[in-house]
Amino acid sequence: MINKNTIGGLLLLLFSLGYGLMALQLDSGGGLAAGGFSPRTLPLILAVAGMVLSLLLMFSAPGPAPAEQLANFKWRPALLLCGMMLVYAAIFPYLGFVLATIVFLIGAMLVLGIRSPKVLLLAALPITAGFWLILNQLLGIYLAPGALFL
């Protein structure tokens, strides 16, 4: 019967396999090796350990964790939030800290259902301004302005 352990074990097995294959391509010669150890020794050990353990996991009984109601999960807002974070990462170099953060915060709150402009602005602006003040003025940390403004 397919259960969480089978899936989890399988995924980690594949990961360990891939990891091990990459490890085999690492350099190990010459001055890099010392004391019988080279940059690939530990990764190979880990890959083997990972494969063995994940195989064991695949065939072991699932633990006593409570079952989660996957069906009841609110996937849409969560996915949209991930999307907002990706957008943040994308616009950050162009708009700079202040603008990008405001866009992100407002966007994220919109995704979660807040519609009132007052709340949106009251939450986003002070936090952004506050952080900018503390970072830039108080701590002297250099925040490069967005590429659009240079």
Next chain:
Amino acid sequence: MGAKSVPECWRRLAACLVVWAAAAGAEPAPEHLHFIVPGGAGGGWDRTARVTGDVLVKGGLLQSASFENLSGGGSGKAIGYLIKTAERQHGTLLVNSVPIIVRSISGVFPFSFRDLTPIASVIGDYGVIAVLPDSPYQTIDQLLAAFLRDPLQVRIGGGSVRGDLDHIVAALAIRALGADPRKLIYVPYDTGGKAVVGLLTGEIQVLSTGLGEALEQRRAGQMRILAVTAPERLSVLPQVPALSEYGENAVFANWRGFFGPPQLPAALADRYAKLLQEMQALPGWEAALERNGWVNFYRPRGEFAVFLEEQEALIAALRKELGFY
């Protein structure tokens, strides 16, 4: 630490002064320099840059200085950034040291110092071979004798990875002494400090480190210096032989210096180099050297570039001998 903005009327006045001064033939001091530090706050590069900027400003050679920490890729990130944004970085200097050579050889990043404009080196540190005061090896010859008998009893440790700075100094020393550097058992530590711990716990018998560090420890009575990679004996250590007394190619200095972006106009680069030279006459700089245990090592522009090439050749050859690429 941030760039100061100057009100309009003062700007105009300053501009007039600049024109007047230029007309009078004098070189105006640059308003502002931006320093990029390819490492974290508090590290060696960071301190070098901040102290330099600080001394320049306080000594009136510069109006203001700003600093940016941009770590990543062992300086790769900062170098890449400087190259990419070169046109608008004419007022920016990058601080760096020997690793820029080593890492470009070992492929940590795809750039080299040739992709930047060398301005000048300012401070330097010769390498030393040191032991604890009560070590069975009290001279470099005794160390050599023991090494030839059994390299495992003469483990040398340092604060760099294998193939990098401290390993190179140690290998250089062994080679200058006439032994095979490939037999050297080099034990790498994260930092020089941890290597010193290794020395104290007995994990290693010998330490490869910088002169500044070693002198500090020696002053505290906790270390004995056996040899130096200077071109000749140092006045502060007249009993300690320079490795060049034993063999060729045994001079090595860990320098710290500044680079400008590629295609920086020569006039600007020369002016910055001159600035750094004038800095050395400032009492603030003397105090800074004193306080941080640094030694002057000024080589400007062309001289700096030649020095870099020579060091690169030395390091590449040594690494190949040791089995790295």
Next chain:
Amino acid sequence: MWEGIESGLATAFTASNLAVVVIGCFAGTIIGMLPGLGPISAIALMIPITYGLDPAAAMILMAGVYYGAIFGGSTSSILINAPGVAGTVATTFDGYPLARRGQAGKALAIAAYASFTGGTVAALLLIFAAPALASVSLSFQSADYFALMFLGLIAVCAFAGKGYVLKSLLMTVFGLMLATVGTDPTAGVPRFTFGQIDLIDGISFLLLAMACFAISEALMTILKDEDSAQMAASAAKGTMGSLLLKKREVKEIAPAVGRSSVLGFFVGVLPGAGGTIASFLAWGMEKGLARGRDREAFGKGSLRGLAAPETANNAASTGSFVPLLTLGIPGSGTTAVMLGALLSFGIQPGPRLYIEEPAVFWSVIISMYVGNIVLLILNLPLIPYIARLLAVRKEILVPMILFFSLIGVYLVSFNVFDLWLMVLVGVVAIGLRLLDLPLAPMILGFILGDILEDNLRRALIISNGSPDFLWARPSTLFIMAIAALIALVPLLGRWRTGRTVQAGEGG
């Protein structure tokens, strides 16, 4: 020695130095709450400010900032599951569940008391045992460090609870794998970086911690559409009263705190081992020592489970001053920065410091203690207000937490690549949680991975490639023996349950 202590007290209690401690603690706490700015950057940022002060005052300021930052890190660990500092990861295990149950105030209070006690006990141990300890700490070599890290990993897995031992082992291995991404610690060769220059330094701890804990938690809250009303209601009711622990609770955590202080202090004394491994070892130790229902409670909001790592962490921070002050060797990244600062004042820490500058030596120690007291006094009244942050609607809180985590990581590396990576890791973390795979061992494996490999390599270089380093020295042998014993615990447990329980399932 007593006159040294006297002069130390006199220096520490001058008005200006007290002010300095207060400012340091306050600044440190705020900075510590911002994930990207841990104690190291906080102290480094303070260095220019200290140029104007005399050495004793400067050290006092930095010590205050150091402790403040650790406390601030605990706060964000407990409230939003965002451990800003490696030493506060273990705090999230029980601190965050407590906060979710509406007991944020109590959790923060326990963290404060536990830290205070840990620091106090450690300060006492420091005063009386420092010189002796210095020489002991020097007997620890790479082989021993490797064994200690190995012990830590085994302990976390062995005490993982029914059905989770295998998973913990697997996740530990996964964490170790993640740690190998980047530049190899011994030869400087890039590994698993896919040619990305941004991965040359590996995945940063902060990134992994923020993404796995804070971001995944925030997203889970949205996924499960949980009601923060319960947390809000209790937080709103939070008064000073909830800050006082009931006698029963004090009795419950007292032995754990006692043990963890001693453990934390000694682990902190070892150069290179610090608050992180101390906190994990303490958590593991207490969980191992707990029985039955108490043990089950670990990881779900156990008071002991929160107190132990907090105590150990603070005790270890104090312990890490031992190698710094007596040998001039920094025991951790933070003390390394402090060492740099001391040197720039012309003070060379080392055996001579004790003799030649007793005023500095003792005033640093005394003020560390004062710093502990100040932290407690400063932060306790703030706790109800801090806890009230959780009362904010989740529609506003979650974006804030996400922003907080993202910017925190950005501030360390100034690299947009990290932001992308965080989203990826956050999603993977959610997947792992849904598959019932524990994240704590993964993080521990990740944190210790580098150190483990580094020490393993060195040990092998020194033993010329032979594995005898594992038993060549008595200290290594001792630690490995403990690890072996601990590894047997789950097997023994299974054997015993197998005999007494006739039913088929593990239950």
